[in-house]
Structures are given as C-alpha cells and as structure tokens.
Amino acid sequence: MANETAEATDTVVDGSQLVLLCLPLATFILWYLLGEVVSPLKSYPGYTNLWRLYHTYRGSVHLVYQKLHEKYGHIVRVGPNVVDVDLPELVKPVFNDIKGDWKKTEFYHGSSALVNGKIVYNLFSETNAQTHAKMKRPIAKYYSPVGVVALEPHMNKIIGDFCHALETRFMENGQSFDLGKWLLYYTWDVVGAVTFSQPIGYLEKGHDFDGTLGDSESALDYFAVVGMIPVLDYWFDKNPVIHVGPPGFNTITDISLRHLVDRYQGKDTDYHDPEKPDFLDRFIEAKYANPKEVDDAQIISWLMINMIAGADTTATTLRSAFYYSFRDKRIWKRLQEETLTAGLHNKMPVAYNDAHAIPYVEAVVREALRILPGVSMPLERYVPQGGYRLSDGSLLPEGSILGVNPYLLARNKEIYGEDVEDFRPERWLRSEEVGETEEEFERRLAAMNSADLTFGGGRRICTGKNLGLFQVYKVLATLVVLYEFDLVEPNREWKVINSWFPRQEGGLHVKITKRDTNLASAENIVMMKGFNLASAVLAAAALISPSLAAQSTFVSPSESLAFGLSIPDDTNNNDLYFSLAMPRGEYWGAVGLGSHKMRGTLVLMIYSSASADNVTFSPRLATGHTEPEYYSGLDYETLPDNTGFVNDTTYVYSAVCHNCREWPGGSIDVNSTAQEFIFATGPGGNMRSNNQRASVKLHYEHGTFTMDMTHATGPAGPAVLNYTTADDSDGATLVGKITEGMYDWVAVSHAVFMVGCFFGLMPFGVLVLRVGQWVRWHGLNQGVAMLGVIVGFGLGIKTSTLYNRSKSFNAPHQIIGILVFIFLFGQFVLGFMHHRKFKKTQKPTKLAPIHVWLGRLIIVLGIVNGFLGFPLALSPRYDYALLAIILAVVSVMTLVLSCKLLIARRRRRHREQERSEGPPPGYNAEPWVVHGQQPFQATSFEMGSLGKNGRVNVSEAQPPPAYT
Structure with a gap:
C-alpha cells in the first residue's frame, strides 16, 4: 500500500490531517461564497453556469428564462457573471453600437471549425468587429x-x-x-x-x-450547450489531440468543395447557366475583385x-x-x-x-x-469599459455579460399587448375598428420594430x-x-x-x-x-387500402406501438397475418405472443433499417427477463406492399407467418377470446441496423394485453395498420397498467461504482500518499475503492448476463475488466505484504516498486476500459462526459502536485541556506573575546594576569606606577 515516496513514513492519523484533507473542498466553498458576496451582480438573484447548461441541454431554456422574468422582473442574473435583460431600450445602444464597444462573448466561438490544428472563424463566430467587417465587406x-x-x-x-x-x-x-x-x-x-x-x-x-x-x-445542440461554458469547446470540439465534438459538416464541406472545383473547371454546365448567376459565381467574382483579402478557403467558408x-x-x-x-x-x-x-x-x-x-x-x-x-437564446455581449447603468439605476460592471433574448423581447406586454402568447397577425395592422389613427399606429409599429431582434x-x-x-x-x-x-x-x-x-x-x-x-x-x-427538373418519385412506403380480412388491433396508450393480427378462418390454413407499427424516434418496438410473462414468448420486434428509410424485422424467443435471442426457425414472408417507412413518420412491417401458432417453449390459442400478449418499446433514440440479431437496449415501456382471437378470424388476408385501424385498439384490451421509465439500473450502478472508484477514489488515494504521506489514510481510501470495485464488478457480471452482446464475456471491455480485477487483488496483496515487512525492518522492500507500477497500470487500463464500456452499453455519447471527468481529475491532480512540489522546493532551499550561513548571531556579553584566537596577555600595567578561564586574576594585581 505504500510506495517509494512513503517507505519511511508510518504516520498516525490525527485531526490535523483530516483538516488538511478537507481544506481543498473548504477553500472552494469559501471562494464561491466570497465571490457571491463581493460580486457586483449580487443584487440580482442568480445561478451557476451549470444551471444554464442543464436547461439548454434540455432544450427549454427560453421557457425557464421566461418564468424567471415573470418572477423577478426585467433583469435576471442567470450566471455568476451573466444577466439576462428583456428591456427593449437596450436594443439600440447595445446592438446598434457603431463604435463596437459591446463585444461578442466567447459563446459564439463554438460554431468555429478546427482545421489542421488551427481554429478558423466565420462570419458568425468571429467576435472581433474589425475582422468581421473585413470578412463581410x-x-x-x-x-x-x-x-x-x-x-x-x-x-x-x-x-x-x-x-x-x-x-x-x-x-x-x-x-x-x-x-x-x-x-x-x-x-x-x-x-x-x-x-x-x-x-x-x-x-x-x-x-x-x-x-x-x-x-x-446535433451540431446546433452542441453549440448551444457548450456556449454556456465556452471552455468546454476547447476540451471537446477544439481538442487538438482527440476530437470529441459534434458531427462535422463533412457532407456540406464536400459539396462546397466539389462545386467550387467544378465551377473552375467548367464541369457544371449541365445545370449551371452563367446568365443566371448564383452565390458561387458572386463569391468567385469577389475573389477576383479582392485578391489580397479573399482566397478559396474564404469562399468555402462563405459557401458553408x-x-x-x-x-x-x-x-x-x-x-x-x-x-x-x-x-x-x-x-x-x-x-x-x-x-x-x-x-x-x-x-x-x-x-x-x-x-x-x-x-x-x-x-x-x-x-x-x-x-x-x-x-431564441440570449444574444450575449460584454459590458464595455466604465460599465453600463440600467434603467433601475444599477450599474453593470465592466466585463460582465449582458444577454438579450429575442424570444423574451417579443413577449414584452408593454409593447405587444397582454395577448403576447396568442398568434394574432392583426397586431401588425392598424386597428381601425377601435378608432386607431394612422399616427397612433405608426408610433405603435415603431415601438414593435424597436424591440425586434x-x-x-x-x-x-x-x-x-x-x-x-x-x-x-x-x-x-x-x-x-x-x-x-x-x-x-x-x-x-x-x-x-x-x-x-x-x-x-x-x-x-x-x-x-x-x-x-x-x-x-x-x-x-x-x-x-414546368419548373421541376426531377423525376416523379412515388412514396417508397405507401400502405395499400385496408383488406377485407378480419383483424384485431392493439394500440399502446402512449401510441408508441400498434399491432394488428388476422387469422384465416380456414381450418386447414395455419398461417397468421400480422403487422407492427411504431413512430419514428422509438428505439425499437416488440410484441410477445403466448403469455403475460417474458419466458416462453415469441417476440416480434421491429426497428429502423441502417438507411432509416425502411424497417428491419427480428423474430426472437424470450427465455426469461433477459434480451430475447434471435429465432432463425420462424417461417414467414414479408408483405412488401404493407411494409416500409410511411409518410416519413412511421415504421410499418407486415408479414404472413406459417408457424407462429406454436414454437419452442410456447404457443397461442386461436380460439381464445382473451389470448395473452406482452408489448414493449425501447428508449427514445435512433437504432439503425439491418442486422436481425442486433442487440438492443432495455425497454423503456412495457405492459400486457389480451386479444380476442375470434374477432381476428375471417377471410385470409394481411393485417393493415393505417390512420383508421391504428387510432384505437379494436378486439384487444390492456391488462393492468403499463410500466414506463424503465432503466437498466444494474448497468447504471455498475458505471457509477467503476467511474467513482477509478476516476475518483484511486486518484484521491494517490494525492493522499504523495501530498501528505498519510499511509494509513491511503490504505483506508484504497480499501474503500477496492470494496467499490468488487461491488461494481459483481454488477457488471450481472448486467452482462442480460444482453446477447455480452453473455459470452468476449467483449474487449469485459476481458480488460477481468484482468484489471485480478491485477487489483494482486496489488492489494502486494501492498499489504510490503507494509507488514516495512514495519518490521524499516527498510525498503522489493515489493514496493511492483505495487506502485501495478497500480499505475490498473488506473490506465481502467480509464481505457471506461471508454470501451459505454459503447458496449450502446451509449457511446457518455464517453464525452467521461473525457470531461478525466480532464477535470488530471487538472486537479496536476494543480495539487505542482503546489506540493513548489512548497517542497521552497523548504529545501531554506534548509540549504541555513546550513551555509551557520547559526544566527545572538547577544555576546564579552565582544572583546574572539573565539578561536589566543587570549590577550596582561603587561606590567595590567591589573593582574589572566586566569585559565580568560578572566583577570585580581589577587595577582599590581599597582600602577606613581603619577609624575
């Protein structure tokens, strides 16, 4: 447990060490509270930037700001150094600023691009007024x-x-x-x-x-969120080492570059008419007119x-x-x-x-x-030199951020009236019915125009x-x-x-x-x-008209899934006709035949194809409360006329099944008036795959229903789901209540434990040992981390058994995880043995270096494995959050260890200075006695001779000669 920096240290933990451990946290809290006390914006209620980031991520920040203004008035503090104002009077001085004093903030930098390691700004992201004018001119x-x-x-x-x-x-x-x-x-x-x-x-x-x-x-989502804390953009999208930002506009870049090259080479004459110039023609014209200011890179920027x-x-x-x-x-x-x-x-x-x-x-x-x-988000500007005094008399300090939201200005009741939430075009016309004069209307229109951002x-x-x-x-x-x-x-x-x-x-x-x-x-x-140059293309997924076949239909209460079933009334025909439909945006949808429990059901599942313009059907068998496994033994035929991506809103799959009445482990009764079924839909998102064996996430919604099979019996024909048959259930009844909001808490807990241990407790243990050399605290911390890893490992084993993609335990994340778990136990044993031997001998042991380097290997493997875990859980987007955690932990550790190193160097220089100069001089009662030299011997005129102690011997004193 101890390494080479603490081999001679075995400190007893006392209260002072606990104070030192808590000191960084206390310092941060004190710094934050002090900032609030001395902030020039403290008179306004406010929040942290994390609060802004959260509501922006949810896509509802405009509504949240609106409620805050309704509660606190026209001026609301929405960040430590940010105020949001919905005063129309600010539009002219702030946004019609001729001198350029109100500068754009770093919020806009997120829309820039990183090209060959260099940040390239565009007309929108460029915050320097002079550079922007040069680009636009x-x-x-x-x-x-x-x-x-x-x-x-x-x-x-x-x-x-x-x-x-x-x-x-x-x-x-x-x-x-x-x-x-x-x-x-x-x-x-x-x-x-x-x-x-x-x-x-x-x-x-x-x-x-x-x-x-x-x-x-996706790019706009990213830009809006990182704009709340602009430094995040340098960690993610502008990271020169690993790019973890939003999807790039590679397609738009390729289109722009291809058209530029074709225009130069004259390869676009089949659709480009020089008599009808487009923007590309004009941008090239601008290049020739301004050769020193405009190059092809600038043209590509304008095109994009x-x-x-x-x-x-x-x-x-x-x-x-x-x-x-x-x-x-x-x-x-x-x-x-x-x-x-x-x-x-x-x-x-x-x-x-x-x-x-x-x-x-x-x-x-x-x-x-x-x-x-x-x-519909605040347009941010820095308050210029000298500050700015608002209408309420308060002064916004220089360098603070003022935001004005067009969405909130447009709801100013003093200008637009009390019905600001109503869509009423007549507010932009003269109200002749109430006797509004032309002059009055012009004043009202001017006021509305002045608030228009x-x-x-x-x-x-x-x-x-x-x-x-x-x-x-x-x-x-x-x-x-x-x-x-x-x-x-x-x-x-x-x-x-x-x-x-x-x-x-x-x-x-x-x-x-x-x-x-x-x-x-x-x-x-x-x-x-006559203006159309494209050929007429009919809808690829058009539903045919409803057939004459009998049909029972189930529609989930949330309308996230519809299931139709038709049973031929011919006793010699064992076919079943079925149809499944789910709206775009659902991860997957499925119906289980034969039981009100998962075990033994035949699962009919659909999800989006890889191209997102068709549907993939996956028959599966459920053996318990785990992901159903693909069933290759199902004999079915797809009905293409009733299958596809319909109206760009709904995925529909229809088929006739030749052996769906009985399967391994289950069956259905086609004569039952209450045959049991289960249904489930995945979480929101986009699952796109042509693979029928594709692994899926845990369902978000599930429930049970019964279906009247006799109601579905009639002439053989396909089951059809359209806006007539899929509005409400017909011949089917929901049983009990549906369960919503399902999450794989086992997998979530596994992630929390592992991230907490490998990215929290273990780095903290390093700091405890390196900074304070508190061996016992280090041992206690690592023991807790060890227990957390054991719990997390067990949860990982449990969640692995629930999904087809992880049941075999052959994924890289699982293999590395098992190795790390074994290494961790070995390191713990080595540390314990080293500590026991060190206490007896007070000498370094050969186990210490192995313990230290094995610990470093464990942390590195744990970090790498974290990035492999989220993709295995089909949630790769959380790798971004993991990277942010790593950067934060590394930053804190670097800061703490740097401070420790600086303090140690200062103490070492102080000790070396003391040794070179000797002890400082004190009070000397006999300054005439020089140490290291022979004492002065008395002559005939002395009072006496010097004794052995260097003092005058009075008994031997001789009188001085007589005065003449």
Whole structure:
C-alpha cells in the first residue's frame, strides 16, 4: 500500500490531517461564497453556469428564462457573471453600437471549425468587429434586396419541385404527411439552388439521404450547450489531440468543395447557366475583385455559412406561419381571401414583391417571426469599459455579460399587448375598428420594430435576412393560393426544442387537396410543374387500402406501438397475418405472443433499417427477463406492399407467418377470446441496423394485453395498420397498467461504482500518499475503492448476463475488466505484504516498486476500459462526459502536485541556506573575546594576569606606577 515516496513514513492519523484533507473542498466553498458576496451582480438573484447548461441541454431554456422574468422582473442574473435583460431600450445602444464597444462573448466561438490544428472563424463566430467587417465587406452587396431579387428564378424552380413532390407523393393518393419536415427539405434545396444552381436533393429523395440534416441538428445542440461554458469547446470540439465534438459538416464541406472545383473547371454546365448567376459565381467574382483579402478557403467558408445558416431558421418561420394559420381557420380564410383579391392565382409562382405587397400576408409573416424567432437564446455581449447603468439605476460592471433574448423581447406586454402568447397577425395592422389613427399606429409599429431582434441588429445583423424573407413570402403565398390543408390531429400541439435555432416537432401532419379551380387553374399547376427538373418519385412506403380480412388491433396508450393480427378462418390454413407499427424516434418496438410473462414468448420486434428509410424485422424467443435471442426457425414472408417507412413518420412491417401458432417453449390459442400478449418499446433514440440479431437496449415501456382471437378470424388476408385501424385498439384490451421509465439500473450502478472508484477514489488515494504521506489514510481510501470495485464488478457480471452482446464475456471491455480485477487483488496483496515487512525492518522492500507500477497500470487500463464500456452499453455519447471527468481529475491532480512540489522546493532551499550561513548571531556579553584566537596577555600595567578561564586574576594585581 505504500510506495517509494512513503517507505519511511508510518504516520498516525490525527485531526490535523483530516483538516488538511478537507481544506481543498473548504477553500472552494469559501471562494464561491466570497465571490457571491463581493460580486457586483449580487443584487440580482442568480445561478451557476451549470444551471444554464442543464436547461439548454434540455432544450427549454427560453421557457425557464421566461418564468424567471415573470418572477423577478426585467433583469435576471442567470450566471455568476451573466444577466439576462428583456428591456427593449437596450436594443439600440447595445446592438446598434457603431463604435463596437459591446463585444461578442466567447459563446459564439463554438460554431468555429478546427482545421489542421488551427481554429478558423466565420462570419458568425468571429467576435472581433474589425475582422468581421473585413470578412463581410466583399459580399455584403450580394445579400441586399437587389442582389437577392436576381436569384428569384432559382427559387421559382425549387418551388415547382416542392409543389410537384407534394402532389405526386401525397395528394394523388390521399396520404397524410408531415408538412414541417417537407418545408425543411424545401429550404435546404432552395439554399443549394441559389448557392450552386443545383438543389441538394431532399425534395427528390424525400428523406435525409446523406445525414446532413441530422448532423446539423446535433451540431446546433452542441453549440448551444457548450456556449454556456465556452471552455468546454476547447476540451471537446477544439481538442487538438482527440476530437470529441459534434458531427462535422463533412457532407456540406464536400459539396462546397466539389462545386467550387467544378465551377473552375467548367464541369457544371449541365445545370449551371452563367446568365443566371448564383452565390458561387458572386463569391468567385469577389475573389477576383479582392485578391489580397479573399482566397478559396474564404469562399468555402462563405459557401458553408450560406448552407448551414440559411435553411433551418427559414423553415422555423414557415412552420410557425402554417401551424398557427391551420389552427385558426379565421386566419387561414383571410389569407386565402387576401391573396385571391390581389390576383395572385394568375401569377405562379408568386413573386416576392406581389406577396410582400399584401398587408395581411406581411402581418402573418411578422407574427410568425415574433411568436418564435429564428434565434431564441440570449444574444450575449460584454459590458464595455466604465460599465453600463440600467434603467433601475444599477450599474453593470465592466466585463460582465449582458444577454438579450429575442424570444423574451417579443413577449414584452408593454409593447405587444397582454395577448403576447396568442398568434394574432392583426397586431401588425392598424386597428381601425377601435378608432386607431394612422399616427397612433405608426408610433405603435415603431415601438414593435424597436424591440425586434429576430435577425439581430446593427453591424451584426443577419447577412441572409433578405434571402430568408424572400423564401418565406414566396412559398407561403404560393401554397395558400394552390392548396387546401387539413390537420390530421387538430388538437395535437407541437413540441419546440430550443438549441440556438428552435426546431418544432409534430403538429403539422396534414392532408392536401387542390383549391377550387376558380382560384387555381389547371394551367397554373402545369406551369408550376414546368419548373421541376426531377423525376416523379412515388412514396417508397405507401400502405395499400385496408383488406377485407378480419383483424384485431392493439394500440399502446402512449401510441408508441400498434399491432394488428388476422387469422384465416380456414381450418386447414395455419398461417397468421400480422403487422407492427411504431413512430419514428422509438428505439425499437416488440410484441410477445403466448403469455403475460417474458419466458416462453415469441417476440416480434421491429426497428429502423441502417438507411432509416425502411424497417428491419427480428423474430426472437424470450427465455426469461433477459434480451430475447434471435429465432432463425420462424417461417414467414414479408408483405412488401404493407411494409416500409410511411409518410416519413412511421415504421410499418407486415408479414404472413406459417408457424407462429406454436414454437419452442410456447404457443397461442386461436380460439381464445382473451389470448395473452406482452408489448414493449425501447428508449427514445435512433437504432439503425439491418442486422436481425442486433442487440438492443432495455425497454423503456412495457405492459400486457389480451386479444380476442375470434374477432381476428375471417377471410385470409394481411393485417393493415393505417390512420383508421391504428387510432384505437379494436378486439384487444390492456391488462393492468403499463410500466414506463424503465432503466437498466444494474448497468447504471455498475458505471457509477467503476467511474467513482477509478476516476475518483484511486486518484484521491494517490494525492493522499504523495501530498501528505498519510499511509494509513491511503490504505483506508484504497480499501474503500477496492470494496467499490468488487461491488461494481459483481454488477457488471450481472448486467452482462442480460444482453446477447455480452453473455459470452468476449467483449474487449469485459476481458480488460477481468484482468484489471485480478491485477487489483494482486496489488492489494502486494501492498499489504510490503507494509507488514516495512514495519518490521524499516527498510525498503522489493515489493514496493511492483505495487506502485501495478497500480499505475490498473488506473490506465481502467480509464481505457471506461471508454470501451459505454459503447458496449450502446451509449457511446457518455464517453464525452467521461473525457470531461478525466480532464477535470488530471487538472486537479496536476494543480495539487505542482503546489506540493513548489512548497517542497521552497523548504529545501531554506534548509540549504541555513546550513551555509551557520547559526544566527545572538547577544555576546564579552565582544572583546574572539573565539578561536589566543587570549590577550596582561603587561606590567595590567591589573593582574589572566586566569585559565580568560578572566583577570585580581589577587595577582599590581599597582600602577606613581603619577609624575
């Protein structure tokens, strides 16, 4: 247990050592409390940055801030050095700052890129005002209204593609679809068209075929979270050793680079018309006009910003406009009437100037921008030199951070009225019914405009503002003119996740039909199709019409799983027809046949295919409360017409099974009126695999139901799940209550024990021995760590037996874990033997070096094994948290050991100085006596001679000669 630094130390633990052990923690607490006491922001209630990070990670920070402002007023402290203010009066001095005194904070750095070990900033992440102006100056004119109008032909072509896709995929067969998702496909394709003269292809393929949309969401999630504690970005995404940040925009980078090279080499003439210039043409023009300031790397940076920042916020605004208009028929009806009166049905696609000229269309767009701004998190700025005095008289100190959230400004009741949570476009129009004069309206409109931070303000205003507004006005007016939309679930609200750019999920599942031909003639539609360059692609997963077969259907209460069953009434036919459906976003879904318990059931499981555009079916047998094993003996045929990814929202699998009435260990009774079944769904997430044997996580939700098999008996035919048959259970009854929120607490506890021991207790034991040389405390600490590892090892063995991926104990994590466990016992024994022998001999032993180096090997293997464990548990994202823990532990240990080393060096120099100078001089009663020299001998004039003790012998004194 002791190593070479403490072989001569066997200290008795006393109270002073305990005080020293607790001193770092006490110091930290005192430092934090002292910071709160002396903070210039202490008059405002506040929190830590970890609190901000947590709510940002949950995607609800805008709602939390809103509640805080309702409780504490316009000024709320949201971090140790951060205040959030929803005072419109700050917009002009802070964001229209001409001198550039209000500098952007490091929050924005997270959106930069690490290229060849160097951080490369872009128009958004560059915080230096002069550098930003230099980057923006060569291309600013291309984003002006005049510059964007020239790009309208490219937008018209994509609008044609959009309408053609909606008609051929959904209108002709009456299928419903998620309009919100298709609006996102449109905005990404139109940005591709105006940038490269070629869409990316989402409208043509109908899904995120290259993963870019998913990567974009992940990158925004990361950017928003690390922005709360910007230093985290240097540990993760900007780490020059190991990159552990968000998914990169590799696809967008490749697209940008490919188009740039093709443009230089003239390889894009099949789709690029020089008479219709795009942004790439203009960026190359800027390079030739500014050769010293613009190179190809700068062009790639502009292209990527165009793609990444130009689509999501536009889709957010369009979703809001349609969502609230659909839910209020009065708004939708007035939009139709206003566009008809303006004659827009004769001008397809609708031009921006025509749409913008209609006051009510503009009012709907302005209200959509207000109700959910494209940026709904605080825009942060450093308080300039000298501080800034707020309207309440308090002074924000220099260097503190002030944040202004567009989402909260848009809910200022003093400016927008008491109904700020209502979508009311009329607030942007003159209220003639209440007698509002033109002058009064102008003042009210000016006040609303002054509080509008949707696109930022001043020199930092969004570069692509005009491009985004052009798209919103054009596609909104065009779809209003051409189509009728009916919400499939009118009462279902959407979910808003705020990750810098807010994104909406759900709430826009619609069916589409053409407007009356008097409003939108067939000729107009034909003209729209003329803009389409892509071939018509029908939905890959379209459900056929319901069959005539009898069917029993079960729908889980949370609507996370649906199961349909049909039984042929022919006694000579032993087939069973079944269908499973689950919404996108579920990890997996399964139904177990034959029992209300897992043991002995035949499990029919589905999950997403690797490409996410199809479904994988996996038959399994359950032998107990462990992961069911793949059953290769099932004889079944997939029904392709009833299988696939339907409407981009639901995974459906249908099949006819030839031996599903009986299987090893179980069976079902097709004549029962209450046949038992179980069901389960995995946790939220994306499981994508074509492997039928793929291992899965523990279910999140599970329950039991019975099914009336006689109700499902009839003519042979496939079971069908659609919006008619899968709304409610039919012929099936839920038994008892469902269990939700299931977690594998064994695996979680295993992780907690192991991380706590290897990343907490063991490093602490090193510090105890190295810093204080407290051998007994070290032994006690390592003993506790040993017990924790034993418990964690047992939990690991237990959780390994629950899953197919770990039952064989041949995974690298398990092999290394067993070795570490054996090494740990060996090290413990070696340390004990060394300690006993040292106490007897007080001499170093040969066991000590082995004990020390084995301990170091254990810690290294434990760290490596931690990174292998989370992927084995199908939770690799926790490796990021593990890396953060390691960096924190290493930082603390480095700091403590460095302080110890400095103190030791200072003491050593002090001792060496004492030895070289000798003892310090004290009081000398006889300064005339010089040590080391012969004493002075008395002459005839002395009072006497010196004795042996060096003093005068008075008895021998002689009188002095007489005075003459």
